[in-house]
Amino acid sequence: VVIIATTTRFADVAADIEAAVVAGSNVLVSAEECAYPFAIDEELANRLDALAVARDVSICGCGVNPGFVFDALVLTVLGATDSGCEIAVSRTVDLSDFGHSVLRRIGIGLGADQFRAAVQNGDIFGHAGFPQSMHLVAFALGLNIDTIDKQLEPIVADAPVQTRSKFPIACGQSVGVEQIYTAYVNGKAWFRCRFLGHAALNQTKLAALDRIELCREGVLERFVEIRPGINPQMGSQNMIANSIERIIAARSGWVNVASLMPAYPSPTLCG
Amino acid sequence: VVIIATTTRFADVAADIEAAVVAGSNVLVSAEECAYPFAIDEELANRLDALAVARDVSICGCGVNPGFVFDALVLTVLGATDSGCEIAVSRTVDLSDFGHSVLRRIGIGLGADQFRAAVQNGDIFGHAGFPQSMHLVAFALGLNIDTIDKQLEPIVADAPVQTRSKFPIACGQSVGVEQIYTAYVNGKAWFRCRFLGHAALNQTKLAALDRIELCREGVLERFVEIRPGINPQMGSQNMIANSIERIIAARSGWVNVASLMPAYPSPTLCG
Numbered sequence: 001v002v003i004i005a006t007t008t009r010f011a012d013v014a015a016d017i018e019a020a021v022v023a024g025s026n027v028l029v030s031a032e033e034c035a036y037p038f039a040i041d042e043e044l045a046n047r048l049d050a051l052a053v054a055r056d057v058s059i060c061g062c063g064v065n066p067g068f069v070f071d072a073l074v075l076t077v078l079g080a081t082d083s084g085c086e087i088a089v090s091r092t093v094d095l096s097d098f099g100h101s102v103l104r105r106i107g108i109g110l111g112a113d114q115f116r117a118a119v120q121n122g123d124i125f126g127h128a129g130f131p132q133s134m135h136l137v138a139f140a141l142g143l144n145i146d147t148i149d150k151q152l153e154p155i156v157a158d159a160p161v162q163t164r165s166k167f168p169i170a171c172g173q174s175v176g177v178e179q180i181y182t183a184y185v186n187g188k189a190w191f192r193c194r195f196l197g198h199a200a201l202n203q204t205k206l207a208a209l210d211r212i213e214l215c216r217e218g219v220l221e222r223f224v225e226i227r228p229g230i231n232p233q234m235g236s237q238n239m240i241a242n243s244i245e246r247i248i249a250a251r252s253g254w255v256n257v258a259s260l261m262p263a264y265p266s267p268t269l270c271g
Numbered sequence: 272v273v274i275i276a277t278t279t280r281f282a283d284v285a286a287d288i289e290a291a292v293v294a295g296s297n298v299l300v301s302a303e304e305c306a307y308p309f310a311i312d313e314e315l316a317n318r319l320d321a322l323a324v325a326r327d328v329s330i331c332g333c334g335v336n337p338g339f340v341f342d343a344l345v346l347t348v349l350g351a352t353d354s355g356c357e358i359a360v361s362r363t364v365d366l367s368d369f370g371h372s373v374l375r376r377i378g379i380g381l382g383a384d385q386f387r388a389a390v391q392n393g394d395i396f397g398h399a400g401f402p403q404s405m406h407l408v409a410f411a412l413g414l415n416i417d418t419i420d421k422q423l424e425p426i427v428a429d430a431p432v433q434t435r436s437k438f439p440i441a442c443g444q445s446v447g448v449e450q451i452y453t454a455y456v457n458g459k460a461w462f463r464c465r466f467l468g469h470a471a472l473n474q475t476k477l478a479a480l481d482r483i484e485l486c487r488e489g490v491l492e493r494f495v496e497i498r499p500g501i502n503p504q505m506g507s508q509n510m511i512a513n514s515i516e517r518i519i520a521a522r523s524g525w526v527n528v529a530s531l532m533p534a535y536p537s538p539t540l541c542g
Contacts, residue, residue: 064351068350068351069351072347072350072533073347073348075533075535076343076344076347076533076534076535077344077497078513078533078535078536079339079343079509079510079513079514079533079534079535080335080339080340080501080506080509080510080513080534081501081506081509082505082509083509083536140535140538141535141536141538142537142538142539143538222497222498222499223497223498224495224496224497225495225496225498226348226493226494226495227493227494227496228493230351230352234353235351235352238350238351238352238353238354239350239351242349242350242351243350249530258532258533258535259520259532260532261529261530261531261532262343262346262347262349262350262529262533263347263350263351264346264347264349264350264411264412264529265349265354265412266413267411267412267413267414268413
């Protein structure tokens with residue numbers, strides 16, 4: 001099994017994936033876009049899928065997001081619940097331990113206008129995996145997504161904020177980001193994904209948590225909550241490590257978490 | 272696919288399973304003991320497993336409990352979390368819509384001494400699936416269970432209770448049951464399963480919910496909560512219906528939810 005945990009974009013890891021497949025390896029990729037690459041570049045994804053089938057190996061993109069909170073866990077819960085509901089998943093993450101360069105990259109410390117301009121011109125794009133989770137779940141359930149509405153807004157500090165890592169945030173600058181994507185099916189909002197990241201979460205009333213809501217005609221029917229939410233770094237490392245057994249067991253080709261057994265610490269590898 | 276949803280005991284459905292397998296069908300069984308039949312009658316389970324392999328079909332026991340709350344969902348969550356934790360799962364169920372004969376069978380309406388005597392002589396045995404969930408998760412993680420400690424106690428009414436279905440419960444009689452099983456690994460409590468069923472839950476401060484706790488050295492590290500908890504009847508029906516696709520896709524033999532893709536409404540069957 002080759003593990004590729006380098007970057008976000010399918011295009012940037014495709015050559016590494018191809019080299020691994022040609023060498024006869026199964027491949028686990030942490031790149032967000034690889035959770036459902038057919039939504040990004042169908043031709044390239046189909047080519048690598050066919051190559052993996054020909055070499056009798058499997059490729060899978062997975063981590064916590066995509067790979068768990070917004071897709072695998074959603075599908076797992078749907079198995080026990082009545083079908084036909086709308087889905088809303090919200091993930092609140094404490095960014096206070098993130099490095100300064102990561103915080104800068106996601107737009108922390110900008111004025112609201114600066115932030116919005118950076119979103120406009122594509123310098124800030126938020127979390128990259130929501131369309132993948134949405135397409136993955138839609139494909140598993142046999143639904144077709146019409147459109148995905150995308151919003152990315154700053155959470156603006158109304159006083160200077162001292163973050164744990166001493167990242168400077170002045171009054172009026174962004175101390176967090178709120179990203180909300182909504183996928184529409186048959187003209188109706190079907191799946192809402194929300195990411196809220198905050199650089200000083202413990203100074204707010206918010207808590208780090210993952211929450212799945214199942215609604216019917218807009219009314220909340222049931223929710224699933226994980227407290228504290230899965231840690232972004234450790235969670236993704238765990239998901240990758242715990243996917244080694246299942247990528248070996250998987251059918252050949254480009255697979256996704258909808259068709260894989262659950263990830264969990266394997267006795268073969270840990271024992 | 273043949274669906275067998277009749278009773279609880281492996282011994283009571285084994286002949287039906289065998290007939291279906293011999294006829295060349297995949298089999299889904301709701302019988303609690305069939306979630307991990309190797310823990311009940313290893314010889315019989317091995318024989319049916321070999322028969323299913325020979326006929327190239329699959330057998331799986333699943334429902335909500337066992338099949339989801341205490342095993343599949345636990346394993347799914349373990350994929351994203353750090354390994355080596357202790358597990359506690361608690362399920363609180365509102366029994367107020369259950370029929371009188373079911374309530375009588377599980378021991379509602381008995382005096383505390385009567386209840387305990389009925390537990391002693393095996394007339395009341397509580398939920399039958401905990402050892403299956405425990406063995407299933409232990410096997411998946413490569414652990415060996417030393418012993419399972421079993422407790423089943425009545426919840427005694429301190430005043431007469433009027434249940435929704437007019438089942439009569441006098442002061443001093445059982446209005447609910449609390450069942451706690453604890454599995455030990457290497458001499459330490461590793462997995463605790465708790466079922467609390469109450470015939471008038473809405474007259475208490477309790478809520479119908481499913482809760483998974485992951486602890487380390489006895490300290491709560493993370494919990495997953497489903498509110499309201501999965502409905503026992505509808506949940507099991509959904510799990511069985513949503514397992515048709517995955518039992519067809521499964522490797523041949525007697526499989527369990529640790530090695531199956533998630534259950535969810537299949538486009539092939541619903542579309």
